[in-house]
Amino acid sequence: MQELIRGRRRAGFVGRREELRLFRENFELPPDDDRHRFLFHVHGPAGVGKTSLVRELARLARECGALVAHVDEGSAGIPGTVTELAAQFAQQGRTLKHLERALATYRQRSHEAIAAVREPGPDAPSTGSAVAARAGVVGLGMVPVVGAFAGVVDADRLARGADRLRSRFRTQDDARLVLEPERVLTPVLLDELAEAADTAPWLALFFDTYERTAPFLDRWLHDTMTTDRYGVLPSNVVVVTAGQRPLDPARWEGAADFAAELPLRPFTDTEARALLAAKGVTDEPVVAEVLRLSGRLPVLVSTLAESGPAGPDDVGDPSATAVERFLKAEQEPARRAAALACALPRRLDEEVVRTCTGEDGEGGESPAELYAWLRAMPFVRTDRGGAARYHGVVRAPMLRLRRNSSPERWRSGHTRLAELYRRRCAALEEEDRGEPGRPWTRPAWRAVRVEELYHRLCAGPRAALPGVLREGVDACRADTAVAREWAQAVADAADDTDAGHLRAWADDCLAALADEATGALRVLELLLARAALDDAGRAAAHHAHGLQLFLLGRLREALDDHARAIALAPDDPWGHHDLAVTHRALGEYESALLALAEAASLAPGAAWVARQRGETYRRMGRPEEALPWLERAHQLDPEEPLTLGSLGQAKFTLGRPREALADLDRAIALWPEYAWALTRRARVRHHLGDGPGALADLDRAQRLAPDVAGTRGERGDVLRAAGRHEEAVAEYESALALDPAYAWAWGSRALSLEALGRLDEALASLAEALRVDPGYAWAREQRERILGIPEPEVP
Structure with missing residues (x-):
């Protein structure tokens, strides 16, 4: 089935012959030929056909015998990118065993490192089935340690200067793995690629939607390709990146010796006509009107052609009346209304379609039928996770139309969607009751929550922003990659509402989050400085800031944050818990016991307080x-x-x-x-x-x-x-x-x-x-x- 689908896509692909020729001929040149290019960067505006070209380039690479891996914005951070590369190589029969082992260790150690200061609150008691995320918080003394420190642990031997943080981990490499994952994982990846390169003529790595992933991928990719920082990259690796902007000239200066930029522009007249002919649109007046209104952007040429226009009047302007004109030839009013209503969500499923079309659904098709119809439309694509979504070039004018022509329907539609996602969050919380950690650390819950926040911001940008910024505190407490998902929801809402105050927040947060190590810390500092949080929110932000400092080894500064938080929210037992954990990591056991005594007075009879006291005494010998x-x-x-x-x-x-x-x-x-x-x-x-x-x-x-x-x-x-x-x-x-x-x-x-x-x-x-x-x-x-x-x- 997959091969048949790929064949049909190939048959429908037109244009970009020069780009395809350059890429194909590159595989005919040995790596030591000065004409060979190791990097191709596809760039151009939204809707110009970058993803379609990348898919075709990947097909060509496979025809040349390459092992191929493709990454897009669905992979968060360097660890997520490396995980996706390993998974796709495994699907092609090339398991990267050492890398998969290192990734498994990374996931386990990361969970352990954070679990100690993110245990469930009193309303979520731990159970035997809920401890995996909290196991192994070794250096904090919450569970016993092994090996050299199996008996009474001498804190002075575990904590010396800047190395104090490493006492929380089993080995120094564990500490580096959690604090600087790219420095540990990338050399393993390169070693595995070197072995794979011995078994295949080429390796081709594709990085799509680069405008979204470049903030964390661009420096890493540049260093991996052009420096010895991580080790040696095999010479038969070809990298393809695709985004809206050219390569950063400051970072990639001199790249012309090994890289080729492939700037994509709208189709030529010949290419656009070929695509229309492939879709059965050949009447010259109709063709001329499609070319005029689409600006020869491939996605719009395809979308307008799919409506089957019989004459020029049947071709609508996608920047003005959107779906009503796109689908003028569509006889079912419910379908035209559904296409416009279903532009509101960022992702589609049957229940989302039902929520979007409820107000227009009487007498129309069922949500399941409408969802199936939408998935067959040329402007709806399915991502690697299986979620359907509109192409941005088509969705943007639809959103403008709904927002400007029917603001009340805009607000009510986004409100209903926010409520749908709120119910999904609540269901996941009930399912996870008793699980360790906070919800932002759970991918399934997080994916639903960011959609809820996006829709709340779209429904009321100013009213919703304070609550969304408060959610940002919890996202940052998790880690930088999680915070980036939250910030991207704010950025998308800023684009779709054209709200300047949202755009300012989104730009500043995404810029801060470009730094993988300190991004979450910097966003928390923005929130503390500008978000007008209440006392509870500021206390949570200080605790989260303290946690990030803790993970960076800045334990004394972390103590100051926890002290500020306790001053703001002295009745929060978990604030005293965080303070105790930090004191204990410094070997200040008496201070840790005092903090736990405060926690005990606020949470009498809590099992976690008794356990933490016991662990502290154990650590004291x-x-x-x-x-x-x-x-x-x-x-x-x-x-x-x-x-x-x-x-x-x-x-x-x-x-x-x-x-x-x-x-x-x-x-x-x-x-x-x-x-x-x-x-x-x-x-x-x-x-x-x-x-x-x-x-x-x-x-x-x-x-x-x-x-x-x-x-x-x-x-x-x-x-x-x-x-x-x-x-x-x-x-x-x-x-x-x-x-x-x-x-x-x-x-x-x-x-x-x-x-x-x-x-x-x-x-x-x-x-x-x-x-x-x-x-x-x-x-x-x-x-x-x-x-x-x-x-x-x-x-």
């Missing part, structure tokens, strides 16, 4: 004080596996391994994917002499989280205890490859090397452990023992 709080948290919420995992650690530290094992068993039964608990249970089983059981747990943990150095280090310990020293050394070295600063693995590796008689290597391994951690007393003792240095006499 006081497991005997941690235990009562953790047991109380378990009584309040017996289905919370994180609490059971923490109980298991505390009991094991207190010398109660059998009880620890029982708690960890229950935690894993509640949450089978609880990788940390599996690793911790392996340690307990090892202690109890069950080596095979320990290795089985570690195997499961490694499958769930393949790149955790601590899991491999634990395997090394189990193997060393079993006398399997060669295998143990291999596991320690795998752990160190993931985390070269893993001092405990350096030290443990030394003992297996010593057992193998490799004393020089053992001493070198201990020296490296001490270099990484000069305060590692155990490693110093082992080194002195091997060297035969006597212990000093105790006076």
